[in-house]
Structures are given as C-alpha cells and as structure tokens.
Amino acid sequence: xxxxxxxxxxxxxxxxxxxxxxxxxxxxxxxxxxxxxxxxxxxxxxxxxxxxxxxxxxxxxxxxxxxxxxxxxxxxxxxxxxxxxxxxxxxxxxxxxxxxxxxxxxxxxxxxxxxxxxxxxxxxxxxxxxxxxxxxxxxxxxxxxxxxxxxxxxxxxxxxxxxxxxxxxxxxxxxxxxxxxxxxxxxxxxxxxxxxxxxxxxxxxxxxxxxxxxxxxxxxxxxxxxxxxxxxxxxxxxxxxxxxxxxxxxxxxxxxxxxxxxxxxxxxxxxxxxxxxxxxxxxxxxxxxxxxxxxxxxxxxxxxxxxxxxxxx
Amino acid sequence: xxxxxxxxxxxxxxxxxxxxxxxxxxxxxxxxxxxxxxxxxxxxxxxxxxxxxxxxxxxxxxxxxxxxxxxxxxxxxxxxxxxxxxxxxxxxxxxxxxxxxxxxxxxxxxxxxxxxxxxxxxxxxxxxxxxxxxxxxxxxxxxxxxxxxxxxxxxxxxxxxxxxxxxxxxxxxxxxxxxxxxxxxxxxxxxxxxxxxxxxxxxxxxxxxxxxxxxxxxxxxxxxxxxxxxxxxxxxxxxxxxxxxxxxxxxxxxxxxxxxxxxxx
Numbered sequence: 098x099x100x101x102x103x104x105x106x107x108x109x110x111x112x113x114x115x116x117x118x119x120x121x122x123x124x125x126x127x128x129x130x131x132x133x134x135x136x137x138x139x140x141x142x143x144x145x146x147x148x149x150x151x152x153x154x155x156x157x158x159x160x161x162x163x164x165x166x167x168x169x170x171x172x173x174x175x176x177x178x179x180x181x182x183x184x185x186x187x188x189x190x191x192x193x194x195x196x197x198x199x200x201x202x203x204x205x206x207x208x209x210x211x212x213x214x215x216x217x218x219x220x221x222x223x224x225x226x227x228x229x230x231x232x233x234x235x236x237x238x239x240x241x242x243x244x245x246x247x248x249x250x251x252x253x254x255x256x257x258x259x260x261x262x263x264x265x266x267x268x269x270x271x272x273x274x275x276x277x278x279x280x281x282x283x284x285x286x287x288x289x290x291x292x293x294x295x296x297x298x299x300x301x302x303x304x305x306x307x308x309x310x311x312x313x314x315x316x317x318x319x320x321x322x323x324x325x326x327x328x329x330x331x332x333x334x335x336x337x338x339x340x341x342x343x344x345x346x347x348x349x350x351x352x353x354x355x356x357x358x359x360x361x362x363x364x365x366x367x368x369x370x371x372x373x374x375x376x377x378x379x380x381x382x383x384x385x386x387x388x389x390x391x392x393x394x395x396x397x398x399x400x401x402x403x404x405x406x407x408x409x410x
Numbered sequence: 411x412x413x414x415x416x417x418x419x420x421x422x423x424x425x426x427x428x429x430x431x432x433x434x435x436x437x438x439x440x441x442x443x444x445x446x447x448x449x450x451x452x453x454x455x456x457x458x459x460x461x462x463x464x465x466x467x468x469x470x471x472x473x474x475x476x477x478x479x480x481x482x483x484x485x486x487x488x489x490x491x492x493x494x495x496x497x498x499x500x501x502x503x504x505x506x507x508x509x510x511x512x513x514x515x516x517x518x519x520x521x522x523x524x525x526x527x528x529x530x531x532x533x534x535x536x537x538x539x540x541x542x543x544x545x546x547x548x549x550x551x552x553x554x555x556x557x558x559x560x561x562x563x564x565x566x567x568x569x570x571x572x573x574x575x576x577x578x579x580x581x582x583x584x585x586x587x588x589x590x591x592x593x594x595x596x597x598x599x600x601x602x603x604x605x606x607x608x609x610x611x612x613x614x615x616x617x618x619x620x621x622x623x624x625x626x627x628x629x630x631x632x633x634x635x636x637x638x639x640x641x642x643x644x645x646x647x648x649x650x651x652x653x654x655x656x657x658x659x660x661x662x663x664x665x666x667x668x669x670x671x672x673x674x675x
Contacts, residue, residue, distance in 0.1 A: 140536070148529045148562035155533020158519070178523055179559075183530055186520055187511060
C-alpha cells in the first residue's frame with residue numbers, strides 16, 4: 098500500500114503546489130521519484146520525529162498542506178504531544194502517514210510493532226483516522242485525506258494484492274464497505290486484515306453453516322455508525338477484526354456504538370491483540386497465528402463466542 | 411508611550427492579572443517585559459489592524475507560562491482593548507494561563523508544553539523563506555532548553571539555513587525546581603554555537619541593547635539566538651532572582667507595595 102500512497106501523493110502534489118512532504122529519514126525505494134520531481138517540496142527532517150511534527154505544524158500555520166511520514170510506531174508515539182498540541186489543537190492541515198502499522202515489521206520486534214496507534218490517534222479531537230485494507234482504499238484514502246483541510250492519520254500495512262473494490266464504491270470519511278454479503282454474522286475488519294477476514298468468513302460458513310457478511314471499515318474515525326446500527330438490527334453477531342490492540346481501536350469504536358444504541362440481542366466480540374507485547378519471533382503470518390489473528394484462529398474464536406452465548410447459531 | 415512607560419504599564423497589568431486570578435507564573439512573566447516591549451514596539455513589522463498580513467513578522471511564545479506578559483503586550487499594541495485583560499484565568503474568562511491562538515488576534519501559536527515553539531517557528535521559517543519578508547521570532551526559557559526537541563529543532567534550523575528565524579532565550583537562571591545551572595552545567599551560548607547558530611548575549615532588561623541586537627539579528631544570513639540575561643520576578647523586590655518567583659501568588663500587601671515601587675522608579 099505504500100506504493101499506492103506514493104503514487105497518489107504524486108498525483109496530488111502535481112495538482113496542488115502547496116503540498117509538502119516531510120519524512121523522518123525514511124522512504125528508501127519509495128520517495129526517490131517524489132524527491133526528484135518535487136525537490137523543493139520534499140524535506141528530510143531527519144531522525145527527529147518530534148521536531149518533524151512541530152515543523153509540519155509551523156508550515157501548516159503559514160498555509161501549507163503537509164504530509165509527515167514515518168514508520169507507524171515512530172510517527173505516532175515519539176511525537177504524540179506535538180501531534181496533540183501543535184497539530185490537533187490548532188486543527189491544522191497536516192496528514193500523518195504511518196507505514197507498517199500492526200506487525201508488518203514482524204521480525205524487527207516490539208519497537209517496530211504498532212498496535213496502539215489507532216487508539217492514540219482516535220482519542221485526539223479534530224483528528225480523523227483511516228486504516229486502508231488494499232490498493233484501492235489506499236489510493237482513495239490518500240486522495241480524500243490530502244484534499245481535506247484538517248489533521249488525518251493514515252495507517253498503511255501490506256496490500257493483499259487483490260482488488261476488492263466495486264463500481265459503486267465511493268470513498269468518504271465515515272464510510273464502510275460491504276465486501277461480501279451475508280445475513281447471520283458480520284465480520285467488520287480494518288487495515289490489511291481484509292484478506293484474512295474473508296478467508297475466515299469461508300471457514301465459519303463451512304463450520305457453522307451460517308451466512309457471513311464481511312465489511313471493510315477503513316475509516317475508524319469518523320465511524321460508519323449508521324452501517325453498524327443497521328447491521329446490528331439484521332445479524333445475530335458482530336465481530337470486529339483488527340491488527341491492533343483490543344483496547345482503543347476499531348473494536349472499542351464499534352462497541353461504543355452498539356452500547357449507545359442499547360442493543361442486547363446482538364452478540365459482539367472484538368478480536369485483536371490482547372493487552373500484551375508480542376514476544377514471539379517470526380514473520381507477520383506467524384505472529385498473527387500466534388495471537389489468533391489468522392483465519393483459523395479467528396474462525397475458532399467466532400464459533401466459540403457464538404456457542405458460548407447460546408445464540409441460535 | 412515611551413518604552414519605560416510601556417514596561418511600567420505592562421508590569422502593572424501583569425500584577426493585576428496575577429493578583430485578580432490568584433495564579434502563579436508571575437516571575438517568568440515579569441522578566442520578559444522589556445524583551446516583548448522592544449519586539450512589539452520597536453522591532454517587529456506588524457499591524458494590529460491587519461493581524462494576518464502575509465508579510466508580517468511573527469512571534470511565538472514558546473515559554474507559554476509567561477502568557478500574561480504576551481497578553482498585556484498585545485493589548486497595549488492595539489490588538490484588543492486593555493480591559494479584556496481582566497478576563498485572565500477567571501471563570502468564564504478569555505485567556506488561559508498559557509496562550510491559545512483562538513483567544514485573540516496576534517497570538518500566533520498555542521503553547522504551554524515546553525520544547526514545542528522552536529520546531530513550529532522553524533516550520534514557519536522554512537515555509538516562508540524566500541517568499542515572505544517576515545521574520546519569525548520565538549522566546550524560550552533557559553530551563554526549556556532541557557527539552558531534547560529544542561535541539562532537534564536547532565539542528566534542523568541550522569541545516570536548512572533559516573536566516574529568517576530568531577530565537578531569544580530568557581536566561582533567568584531558574585526553572586521548575588532548581589537553578590538552571592544545577593540541571594544543565596553546559597555553557598548555553600557555546601551549546602547553541604556548536605549547533606551552528608550565531609549567538610549573542612545581552613542584558614534582557616536593557617532596551618537599547620535589546621533593540622540593537624534584535625535589529626542585527628534580523629539582518630544576518632543565518633539562524634540567530636539571543637541569550638537575554640534577565641531577573642526572574644523583576645519588579646517584585648521580595649522575589650527577584652528566586653525559585654519562588656515562578657510560584658509566588660501575590661497578596662494585598664506585596665501587590666500594593668510593588669505598584670508603588672514600579673511607579674516610584
């Protein structure tokens with residue numbers, strides 16, 4: 098998805114000469130064309146994320162549109178206060194781009210895993226949070242975020258290399274997309290969990306013979322509350338799936354909606370990283386399997402939850 | 411008004427604000443009075459009637475806890491009526507103890523957490539370099555220079571040759587819970603020079619010296635830092651040059667006594 102982001106960014110930079118790209122010394126084999134095409138609008142701010150976010154705020158205060166880029170963990174945590182007080186408090190035209198969200202930098206260890214960023218960004222007033230799943234969402238999210246005038250956090254992972262988009266899809270803030278229709282269980286996922294969620298949907302259908310709907314929810318804030326409320330009226334179970342902590346991300350956001358509309362009939366279960374660091378060593382697929390975020394683990398959990406709750410499933 | 415009159419009035423307003431609201435940070439506000447007076451009445455190219463003019467000079471109070479000094483400066487310079495200062499740190503008021511950009515025209519940046527202003531000023535300077543005549547001024551505390559982000563920004567500004575950026579350090583030699591030298595024993599001037607800045611030292615209460623060095627700073631083709639030696643709590647004899655100046659809450663006796671002293675000078 099990083100390449101989709103870079104391609105769309107270049108389209109936007111071509112269109113609007115007010116757009117600047119700041120990077121925290123990252124972007125090898127990605128930003129070379131940006132640097133070459135727009136040398137005066139590309140700034141390597143060095144390995145100094147706190148300063149980079151402050152600089153982004155200063156540039157935006159003088160009317161620039163700024164994209165600030167780093168690995169998701171560094172783009173959100175080291176410089177959290179600058180994002181809060183300099184960017185969000187001033188409601189500035191700054192887009193924060195974090196790559197490798199979740200455990201995409203799997204082998205690199207816990208410092209490079211990012212399963213807290215959605216919670217951190219979501220809690221900030223004025224901030225919008227988008228977590229695309231595949232190429233089309235990545236391009237559209239980049240376009241929509243850049244054309245917007247306020248702060249946005251964009252979190253990218255690895256693209257599953259499948260185009261799930263449909264001709265009537267229209268990317269907007271606060272809009273989810275039904276990727277697969279189904280009437281009994283709704284799996285709502287965000288980020289690059291979509292391919293795994295679709296695989297889990299097949300397994301669940303095979304094992305409990307129920308119709309499973311899959312929703313891609315790239316926009317965590319604002320959330321497609323209408324779609325969630327609508328699903329809660331139709332299906333027996335809503336399950337959220339995210340490559341993020343179960344605390345503060347998609348699951349909490351969806352859970353809040355369900356609680357606020359006082360639904361008691363619908364089973365709800367958030368699936369994500371439990372409240373712990375991932376100490377296992379391995380590739381992304383391996384780590385996801387370790388924490389039960391592979392298709393098999395998700396399927397087992399969904400079947401278990403549905404049985405435990407005594408639903409008619 | 412002449413500068414000494416402006417400074418007296420600023421000190422009186424700061425005392426009033428602190429006394430009415432029973433809030434602290436009077437010491438770090440009183441010590442930057444001359445710096446702000448010289449900037450806003452002698453140095454900066456600004457027009458209170460057109461506060462968003464693209465070519466204006468900009469000032470960012472990075473040491474946001476001295477907000478009372480900024481508010482009174484802006485009021486006296488004509489950004490809003492002086493009576494509005496009664497709305498400082500009171501219920502339903504207008505002004506926080508740290509600046510909020512939305513509170514009044516002329517406030518360029520909301521601050522309060524230390525170590526943010528220089529990065530934001532550097533971003534402004536980078537953005538405006540070569541396209542605006544405006545110079546970006548920012549005022550930091552010497553204690554604030556403990557923050558690592560200050561030095562990230564210092565490196566960035568020097569590397570990008572931000573010749574439209576001037577940092578002023580209020581060297582009052584006290585910070586939150588210690589004398590500054592007890593926390594950071596390095597020579598601050600040498601430190602800035604080592605980071606590639608041109609550094610000057612000046613008496614932060616001397617109008618003439620301040621005007622001279624700030625005028626020079628505007629002309630130089632590199633980022634400039636001015637270390638302004640000040641007296642924390644300047645004007646309240648009982649707390650001058652003490653750690654207490656940061657926290658002191660005025661009582662009636664000291665308030666009246668200080669007012670008499672300010673006007674007796």
